[in-house]
Amino acid sequence: MTTTTSRACVLDPGVSTAIRRHGEETFPHECCGALIGRDDRITSAVALPNTTEEGPRRRFLVRPSDYRLAEQKASELGGELLGFYHSHPDHPAKPSQFDLDHAWPNFAYVIVSVMSAVARDMTVWYLKEDRSRFDEGTLNGDEDSDSHPAPAVHG
Amino acid sequence: MATKILIPTPLRPYTDKQDAVEASGATIGELLADLTAKYSGLKAHLYNEQGKLRSFVNIYINDEDIRYLQKDQTPVSASDTVSIIPSVAGGV
Numbered sequence: 085m086t087t088t089t090s091r092a093c094v095l096d097p098g099v100s101t102a103i104r105r106h107g108e109e110t111f112p113h114e115c116c117g118a119l120i121g122r123d124d125r126i127t128s129a130v131a132l133p134n135t136t137e138e139g140p141r142r143r144f145l146v147r148p149s150d151y152r153l154a155e156q157k158a159s160e161l162g163g164e165l166l167g168f169y170h171s172h173p174d175h176p177a178k179p180s181q182f183d184l185d186h187a188w189p190n191f192a193y194v195i196v197s198v199m200s201a202v203a204r205d206m207t208v209w210y211l212k213e214d215r216s217r218f219d220e221g222t223l224n225g226d227e228d229s230d231s232h233p234a235p236a237v238h239g
Numbered sequence: 240m241a242t243k244i245l246i247p248t249p250l251r252p253y254t255d256k257q258d259a260v261e262a263s264g265a266t267i268g269e270l271l272a273d274l275t276a277k278y279s280g281l282k283a284h285l286y287n288e289q290g291k292l293r294s295f296v297n298i299y300i301n302d303e304d305i306r307y308l309q310k311d312q313t314p315v316s317a318s319d320t321v322s323i324i325p326s327v328a329g330g331v
Contacts, residue, residue, distance in 0.1 A: 136328070136330075142330045143330035144328065144329055144330055146327035147326060148297045148304075148325070148326055151325050151327060152324060155247070155248065158248075172331045175331040182328075182329055183330065186329055187329070188250075188284065188325055188327065189249055189250075190249045190252050191249050215284070
């Protein structure tokens, strides 16, 4: 379901820490938020409420009103909405079929794995144009990429 | 009769990077058909394989969700503004 791509994004200082902290705060529920920046450089992670009614341990939902707020926030910050992040509680940082079925093109999807309330792997993914799968991109600027080696988990 | 349609960020690569475009139609269904005829790259991301709007694609006419109006039969006029607003969903 996934392959790699040459596409890369850069996280400014503080962004990966903010995403990890959000994932740990909401554990065992999924967190979600918007990624704002320009030209594949993510300068801000904006936490958004997970409004899913399908069980927040396994799902997240950014409702239309919060999506609009994210676009407004990006404009206020002088950037663009580049994508979204969410956590996978006690699951690896790989997109699920559910992620694929609901993905938007041209967005960066950052996923952080949170194992037993500790944030570990963080990855970034891009939907292929034909919607058949995600391609994994390169995530630069992850401040904790080596401090929490992820155990092998098969979800 | 042209109606303004606001395009969200992830779909702008298919509308020549424009955040607003115009399309014609008497109903939302006709309007979106004209939109996707003009900008063919939009179609796969708005509609599923059965030709239905994807569940995470929300169409608003002014500030009202068409699901609570007459869905794709909702009348539309040149004075309306139609917005395509994503829901973003996922999970494990």
